[in-house]
Amino acid sequence: MFFVILPNKKVIKFINFIMMVDFVKFFYFRSFETLIIKVNNCIVESNFLLIESCFVNLFFNENKKQLFVLGSMCKYLMANAVKILFPFSVLGFGNVVGNGFYYDFELDFKLSSKILEKLEKQIYFLLEKRFLITIFLSSAEKVKKIFFNNEYKINLINKTYESNIYIYKCGSFLDICNNIYKIFFKNAFFLKLIKVSGAYWMGNSSNIMLQRIEGFVSFKYEQLNDYILSLNDVRDHRLLGKKYDLFHFQNDTCGMIFWHKDGWIIYQEIIKYLRNIFFFNNYLEVNTPQLINKNLWKMSGHLDKFSENMYSLFSDNDFFILKPMNCPAHVQIFKNSIKSYKDLPIKYCEFGSCYRKEFSGALHGIMRVKNFIQDDGHIFCTENQIQREVILFIKSLFVVYKKFLFKNILIKLATRPEKRVGEDFIWDKAEKSLVLALNKLNLNYFICKGEGAFYGPKIEFTLKDNIGRLWQCGTIQVDFFIPKRLNSYYINRYGFKQFPIILHRAIIGSIERFMGILLEDNFGNFSLWLCPIQIIVLNITANEISYSKKICDFLKKENIRVSFDFKNDKISLKIRNASIRRIPYLLIVGKNEVTNELVSVRTRDSNDLGAMKIDIFLNMFNLCLFN
Ligand SMILES: [Zn+2]
Incomplete structure (x- = not known):
């Protein structure tokens, strides 16, 4: 109780x-x-x-209610339009669900989506003419007489058991309705008929199949537009993320990601790979606090220039900032002990969680979020070391992009802007170093005059994806400003204090955004090394479960991400499900495979590679993994 x-x-x-x-x-x-x-x-x-x-x-909730009323109006208008264009059509049943509405019809020909535009025009014509619409109450018996030749309506009337029923009337068009009705003016809402499909009467597959027309309506144009975009753009990473169960968002953490198991595996694999690249390039991985006192951000100049985008917190009688970037923190590590010219270059990298305030309108799935991790790094060097470090960085950047299968890369060199800090002779030297580095590597690039940062020139790297869209990801920026601002120096060969140059660099930028780019580029067909599940074992009958488990254990010991589907389903269904999940390899185990200690191998693209011994498969798998 x-x-x-x-x-x-x-x-x-x-x-x-x-x-x-x-x-x-x-x-x-x-x-x-x-x-x-x-x-x-x-x-x-x-x-x-x-x-x-x-x-x-x-x-x-007036909005919910208003939307329901609007959807109802559109539903009747659409049915009316169908009746005008196809007088022999028979009305079935329609409904409103959120922003969507639909109506089912019986027609003696198959509707195609070409008809939708004509119907939309007819709906707007009806609205413009502003025919008189009346709603009246009538007895069930009378209503049955009106719809005597429509078995669907008779069926509905019999089901409702109501003695009095509301009728919607517009000219000669009649329909059963509920009593909430209101006319919205043509310009007060935005409507789009979306698709035609088949639908069983009352959703029961033993009933006749009718033809359904679905529409979407909203009071806001942006909402309709977003909806249409999401329908057309099968590449939308937000939909793909949902389809492959990679992540989700919630209103109470607007702009921050809940990573699900499979999404997090991909995320971690990307970091693991980059960590290796940085290690081979002599970076020192560090980790710095999330909350840093406001004074440091004031000293670094970020508070003046960036405060709108920073989250602050008052605690322990002091103001703190959730770090929007790692640079000032890396300078603290550099400053923590005295450095000599012999120590340079010193390169720090950090997969540090950063927070930036974004207007909710600017947020876009995982592409633009409030909390993210960059493959961030800072190179502390002398002016003479810039060229060599830039060359090394660009080389590693190309290795990384190749690994992620991006081949087309556009390069932009941005030079000194009008408003800047630093002496011109340092700018000359820095710009020359960048040009020489690009030339030494034989790279084509665009020069963007005046587009450099106020603290130094930079090179930007932009990826071109499978459908030609451009994504700026990599950057290396020369900085003459921060070392001086934060009073960090090294001792030069003459025993004097000297400010180093800082190169801010990132190859892929925000890992969240990069994952969005990857998803939209490959539709969820991740490379083998990135796949959350690389192999799935499928048994044909329950007799093969113990052998299948042995195969799984063997592969797990080889550090392979393996899964299984031992459900009691037909093997064709299991294969289909695994292919939809884009699992690269499907190992099928039946009676023959158990007897001969084999596995039958299929790929996610339905290539049948035949039966083979598990170690032969493993060799092949490893070859694919490392190529
Ligand atoms: Zn930086």
Whole structure:
């Protein structure tokens, strides 16, 4: 037994649990769609189960209600338009779900999506003419007479058992309706008919199949536009992330990512790979605090220039900033002990979590988020070392891009802007070093005059993906400014203090954004080394489970990410499911494979490689992995 307490202090006693949608129906006589319901101050959905004592608060959601009314209007307008264009069509049933609406029709020909545009025009024509629309109440018997030649409507009337039924009338068009109806003006909303498909009457596959037309309607143009984009753009990483169960977002952490198991494996593999590259290039991996006192950001100049994008926190009687970048922190490590010219160059790298305030409109899936990790690094060097370090960096950058299968890379050299710090002779030297580095590597590049940062010139690297879109990812920036600002120096060969040059560099930039680019580039067909699951073992009958488990254990010991599907499904279904998940290798085990100690190998692209011994397969797998 438990109690539900309502805002008017009314207490309702329950013996058994009740689902929210039924609670609303019983006590409020309202449809769930028109309400926002809070249980102990948390907004809940229709399937929320009331099982223990709580406070329940209800708010009428005019938006939800308005949208429902708008969807209903569009539903009838669409049915009306179909009746005008195809007078012999028979009306089935229509409904509204969120921003979507649909209607099912019986027609003696197959609808194609070409018809949708014509229908849309007809809908707007009906709206413009502003025909008189009336809603009236009629007895079920009378309504049955109106729809005597429409078995679907008769069926619906019989099902509802209601003695009086509302009728929607527009000219000669009649339909059964509910009493919430309102006309919205043509310019008050945005409508698009989306698709035609088949739908069984009442959703039951033993019934006749009707043809369904679906539409989307919104009061906001952007919302309609986003929806259409998401339909057309099968590359949208947000949809792919959902499809492959890689990550999700939630309103309560707007702009920060919940990484799911498979997404996190890919993320970690990228970091693991980059860590190796940095190690071979003599970087020292460090890690620095997330919260740093505001004074350091003031000294570094970030507070003046960047404060709009920084999260601050007042705690322990002081102001702290969630770091938006790692640079000043790396300078602290450099400064922590006295450095000699003999120590340079010193290269720090960090996979440090950074936070930047973004307007919610600027957020875009995992491509633009508030919390991210960059493959960030800083090279502390002398002016004479710039050229050599830039060459080494560009070489490693090309190795990385090749590994991720990006071949087209555009290079941009940005030179001194009008407003800048540092003496001209240092700028001359720095720009010359960058040009010489690019020339030595025989690279083509664009020069963008005046587009350098105020603290130094830079080179930017832009990737071209499979469909020709450009993504700026890599950068190396010369900085004459920060070392001086933060008073970090080394002792030169003459025994004097001298400020080093800092090269800020990143190859892929934010790992989150790079994963979005990869997803949109490869549709979820990740390279073997990145795949969250590299191999799946599928048994044909239960007799092969123990042999299949042995295969899994063997592969696991080889550090391979292997999974299995021992469900009681048909093998064709298991193969299909594994291919949809884009798992590179499917090992199928049946009676023959067990007897002869083999595995039958298929790829995610349905290539049948035949049966083979597991070590032969392993050799082949390793060859693919390292190529
Ligand atoms: Zn930096």
